Amino acid sequence: MSEEVLSIKNLKKEFGQNKVLKGIDFSLRDKERVVVLGPSGSGKSTFLRCINRMEEPTSGEMSFEGTLITDKNIQQMRQKIGMVFQHFNLINNLTVMQNLTLAPAKLKLMNLEAAEKKARNLLRHIGLLNKADAYPASLSGGQQQRIAIIRAMMMNPEILLFDEPTSALDPESIGDVLDLIREVVDAGMTVMIVTHEMGFAREIASRVIFVDQGHIIEEGTPTEFFEHPQTPRVQEFLKKVLY
Amino acid sequence: MNEFWDKVVELFTTPQYIDSLLHGFLLTLQISFFAILLGLIIGTIVALIDTSKRTKWTILPKAICKIYTTVIRGTPMALQLFIMFFVIFAIRGFPQIIIAILAFGFNSGAYVAEVIRSGIQSVDKGQTEAGMALGLSRFTIFRRIVAPQAIKNILPALGNEIVTVIKETAIVSMVGMYDLNMAAKDIGSGQNMASYIVPMFVAALFYLATVYLITFIIRQIEKHLRRSERRA
Ligand SMILES: Nc1ncnc2c1ncn2[C@@H]1O[C@H](COP(=O)(O)OP(=O)(O)OP(=O)(O)O)[C@@H](O)[C@H]1O
Ligand SMILES: [Mg+2]
Numbered sequence: 230m231s232e233e234v235l236s237i238k239n240l241k242k243e244f245g246q247n248k249v250l251k252g253i254d255f256s257l258r259d260k261e262r263v264v265v266l267g268p269s270g271s272g273k274s275t276f277l278r279c280i281n282r283m284e285e286p287t288s289g290e291m292s293f294e295g296t297l298i299t300d301k302n303i304q305q306m307r308q309k310i311g312m313v314f315q316h317f318n319l320i321n322n323l324t325v326m327q328n329l330t331l332a333p334a335k336l337k338l339m340n341l342e343a344a345e346k347k348a349r350n351l352l353r354h355i356g357l358l359n360k361a362d363a364y365p366a367s368l369s370g371g372q373q374q375r376i377a378i379i380r381a382m383m384m385n386p387e388i389l390l391f392d393e394p395t396s397a398l399d400p401e402s403i404g405d406v407l408d409l410i411r412e413v414v415d416a417g418m419t420v421m422i423v424t425h426e427m428g429f430a431r432e433i434a435s436r437v438i439f440v441d442q443g444h445i446i447e448e449g450t451p452t453e454f455f456e457h458p459q460t461p462r463v464q465e466f467l468k469k470v471l472y
Numbered sequence: 473m474n475e476f477w478d479k480v481v482e483l484f485t486t487p488q489y490i491d492s493l494l495h496g497f498l499l500t501l502q503i504s505f506f507a508i509l510l511g512l513i514i515g516t517i518v519a520l521i522d523t524s525k526r527t528k529w530t531i532l533p534k535a536i537c538k539i540y541t542t543v544i545r546g547t548p549m550a551l552q553l554f555i556m557f558f559v560i561f562a563i564r565g566f567p568q569i570i571i572a573i574l575a576f577g578f579n580s581g582a583y584v585a586e587v588i589r590s591g592i593q594s595v596d597k598g599q600t601e602a603g604m605a606l607g608l609s610r611f612t613i614f615r616r617i618v619a620p621q622a623i624k625n626i627l628p629a630l631g632n633e634i635v636t637v638i639k640e641t642a643i644v645s646m647v648g649m650y651d652l653n654m655a656a657k658d659i660g661s662g663q664n665m666a667s668y669i670v671p672m673f674v675a676a677l678f679y680l681a682t683v684y685l686i687t688f689i690i691r692q693i694e695k696h697l698r699r700s701e702r703r704a
Contacts (some may be wrong), residue, residue, distance in 0.1 A: 289555055308607035315618065318602035322620040331616060332606035 231259040234387055234419055235280070235393040236453045240289035242275055243364065250276045251443030253289070257421065261464045262414055264430040264451075265423045267440035272421045275441060280421075281310045294387065308336060311381030315396050317373040319365035324377055325352070334385050344383065351379040355409060371402020375409050382413065391412065391422040427470055431455055439463050449469065478559035479670040489659050493671070496655025497678055502571045503651065504638045510577025511637065515584025522585065523592050525610075537585070550643050552579055557647045572644050580637050587633060591626035592618060624697055629688035636681050642679075654680055 233468035235257035239311055242250040249272040257263060265273050265441045278284040280291065282303045318466050319467065334341040352358040355375050364401050365373055374394060381389055395403045407429050414420055424430055430437065431449070437454040439447040439462075447454070447463050455471075457466045483489050518537045524530050545593035546550070557568075595618050603613035645654035656675035658667035 280607060283604060300651065304607050305520060306607075307605060312605040315599060315607075316598055318604055318605075320599060320617050321596075322582040322617065332603075332608055335612055335616075337606055380606075 231261075232306065234259050234294055235305060236292045238290045240279060240286060240291065241287045242272070243287045247279055248360075249443055250279065250286075253440075253443075254444055255438070255445065256350075257419065260417055260419055260457055262419075262433055262435045263421045264437050265421060266437060266466070266467070271440045272443055273275070273440050274392050277392050277421060277423060280390060281307050281312055282379070283312070291456070305327040308332075308338070308384055309384035309387045311384055313377055313389065313391045313394050315393040317365075317370065317377045317397070319373050319377055319380070320370075321365055324362050324364055325357070325368075328365070328376065329380050329383050332380075338384065347383060348379075349380065352376075354423065355379060359436070369402060370398045371405050374398065374402070374406045378406070378413065379407055386418075388419040388421065393425065394424050395424065395426060425470070427455075476670065477666065479667055480674075482665070483659070483670055483674060486664075489665070489671075492650075492651070492655045492659055493523050493674065493678070496650055496652040496658075496675075498645075498649060499569070500641055500652040501682070502637070503569060503576060503644065504634075506573040506635050507576030507578055507580055507641070508634050510573060510631070511580025512585045514577065515586075515588055518581060518585035519588035519592065521590050529676025540584055541582040542581055545586075549640055553643060553647060568647070568649055572641070572647075572649060576637055576641060579640075580633060583636075584630065586685045587629040588622070588626055590620040591629070594625045596683075597619045606644060624694070627694050628696070632686060634686055634690075636651060638682060638686070639679060 233256050235252060235255075236309075237255040240253040240255075241248070241249055242463070253276060265276065267273050274284070275284055281288045282298070282300075289298060295305050295309065296306075298303065319325075320331070326345065326348055329351070330341060330344040333339050334346045339347070349358060349361065352361055357372060357376065360368060360372065360376075367375075372425075374397075378394070391410065395406050398406060405455075407426065410420075410422070410429075411433060422430070422433070432451075434451045436448060437451055438445050439460075441462055447458065447460050454463070455467065458467055468471070473478070483493075518541065521530065522630050523695050524534075526534070533554040533588065556571050558579075559572075561571045562680045584681045599621065600613055603617050608616075642653035643649060644651050645657065648654075650658070652675050657668070659665050659671040
């Protein structure tokens with residue numbers, strides 16, 4: 230088995246009285262492709278957002294590559310833990326090129342020239358080189374999300390977190406975005422993906438986890454999970470989403 | 473009507489009147505300019521404290537800012553001016569203009585703070601999160617992402633506040649300062665002019681022209697900011 234990149238022990242998150250995560254134990258190994266499933270409001274986003282501390286966990290321990298994630302080192306950690314949002318979150322006042330180069334240049338991962346060269350290569354690769362100087366508002370959702378994905382790739386992250394990357398897209402652009410994610414995964418990226426695209430989940434996952442009421446209640450390979458679900462809760466969920 | 477124009481001519485051809493008007497106008501501009509500057513500084517600091525993360529270090533500053541904005545926004549400007557003049561700076565010989573600048577600056581600061589605070593908070597949370605997820609510092613996120621977007625919401629409201637300050641400085645005549653408003657009254661009550669309408673009409677034009685100019689400049693800046701985003 231390959232080495233462990235992320236280790237989470239007894240993660241809990243409460244919003245006031247609302248206990249959303251009630252003790253999650255989870256470990257992610259290099260090159261794993263984990264798809265996170267679960268009903269709406271079960272805490273999938275919260276789980277992902279606790280990993281890079283977009284949300285402050287209430288308690289629990291998380292380590293990344295053997296180092297405990299703390300408030301002190303979180304900025305460093307985030308450079309290695311990329312995130313792709315449901316609503317793309319390209320920076321509105323920056324051009325596509327600036328969106329891609331701001332962080333790598335500012336954080337001195339590479340100089341601006343190298344960053345721009347890398348950005349151009351990635352843009353060319355996704356067929357959007359001609360949008361380098363455009364502002365996000367002038368792009369379609371699918372274009373924005375693909376740029377958001379290569380923006381995350383610009384940092385050379387160890388893992389990438391996707392929170393429903395296609396949920397805000399029109400059906401036509403979903404395919405383009407899924408193709409790009411597939412490509413990123415095939416290149417060996419370690420990923421965690423929250424998605425409602427069951428076909429894609431099944432195809433891409435090396436492991437599926439199912440979150441319900443603040444716990445991971447079932448996990449397994451896609452075949453195990455989709456063909457032989459163990460818990461009644463998952464059986465019921467699959468019946469609904471797969472008809 | 474003829475008499476009106478005669479008085480206008482008289483006003484603009486009598487050096488003493490022109491002198492009074494310009495002196496008053498200059499004082500109005502001086503108080504306004506420095507009060508606005510002070511208000512911007514105070515308002516920015518208060519807004520930054522107000523929107524900063526809640527930690528044990530920011531609880532007290534946040535509370536102080538809250539009290540400051542509540543008191544200033546909840547009491548009349550004229551009363552604040554009186555308190556500055558007759559309570560806090562009841563010192564003989566202290567330059568009146570400085571007291572007035574402090575009074576209007578502290579007043580404006582509370583409103584500017586509110587304008588900047590709501591401008592910052594109107595920027596989509598996803599923009600900050602994008603910066604955070606890339607490992608950028610809070611400072612960089614503010615400077616490169618939040619501030620440039622907030623400024624577009626802030627500018628129009630800030631223009632209103634500047635105009636308000638300029639007009640509101642007219643109440644310094646209540647503490648005997650010789651601003652544009654006072655000059656108009658002074659000229660009008662004089663033996664020779666013996667008419668309030670003309671000097672006050674002219675003073676109104678001065679205020680209007682100033683306000684119009686400020687509004688125009690702010691519009692131009694807004695337009696410029698918007699254009700830079702529509703490119704390509
Ligand atoms: N910032 C917040 N403040 C308060 N409550 C929150 C916050 N974020 C999430 N919650 C609550 O946490 C619970 C889980 O939300 P979360 O967004 O993690 O669910 P999810 O599984 O991602 O759902 P969906 O499939 O709809 O995206 C919900 O009850 C939600 O109301
Ligand atoms: Mg969610």
